[in-house]
Amino acid sequence: MSLSALKGRNVVVNAWAAWCEPCQREMPAFEKVHRSLGDQVTFIGVDHQDQRSKGQARFKKVGVTYESGFDPRGTVVSKYHIIGMPTTLLIDRQGRVVFRHTGEMKEQDLRSAIKDHFGAAA
Numbered sequence: 001m002s003l004s005a006l007k008g009r010n011v012v013v014n015a016w017a018a019w020c021e022p023c024q025r026e027m028p029a030f031e032k033v034h035r036s037l038g039d040q041v042t043f044i045g046v047d048h049q050d051q052r053s054k055g056q057a058r059f060k061k062v063g064v065t066y067e068s069g070f071d072p073r074g075t076v077v078s079k080y081h082i083i084g085m086p087t088t089l090l091i092d093r094q095g096r097v098v099f100r101h102t103g104e105m106k107e108q109d110l111r112s113a114i115k116d117h118f119g120a121a122a
Contacts, residue, residue, distance in 0.1 A: 003076075003091065006042055010118040012110075013089040015046045015071075015082050018054040022104035023086040027062040029107035033114070034066050040120040044069065046076050048085060090117045 003011065014030055016023035034043040045068030047055035052070050059068055071077060080089060083102060090099035090113060098117045101109075115121045 007095050008093050009042045010093060010120065011042045011044060011091040013044050013046060013091060015048050015077055015085060015087045017048045017050050017085050018058040020085040024058065026086060026104045027064055029110060031062065031064045032107060033110050037120055041114060041118055046071050048077050049074055
């Protein structure tokens with residue numbers, strides 16, 4: 001999975017881990033917003049320094065349908081200067097990070113950020 005391949009699209013990137021309780025709590029809200037927006041915005045998870053099987057099991061248990069890459073060495077986290085889990089980034093069509101939030105996000109806060117930065121609402 002490559003973020004550069006998504007240039008030209010508005011993207012929500014959520015760095016998370018199976019061992020992270022706030023990450024687990026926000027997953028249902030992210031899935032709900034993802035489903036309501038359809039293809040207006042691309043959602044990507046980044047499973048950070050996890051055991052891949054635990055991350056996949058967490059996504060399956062919650063019913064997450066958007067893709068999640070696996071970042072066992074923390075390469076993506078380092079590239080985007082992510083300092084805590086969970087962290088959510090909004091990346092615009094030009095590939096610029098236009099929003100960053102570290103910590104758990106509530107559904108309404110995620111919707112507001114997406115509307116403010118991408119103009120997309122559902």
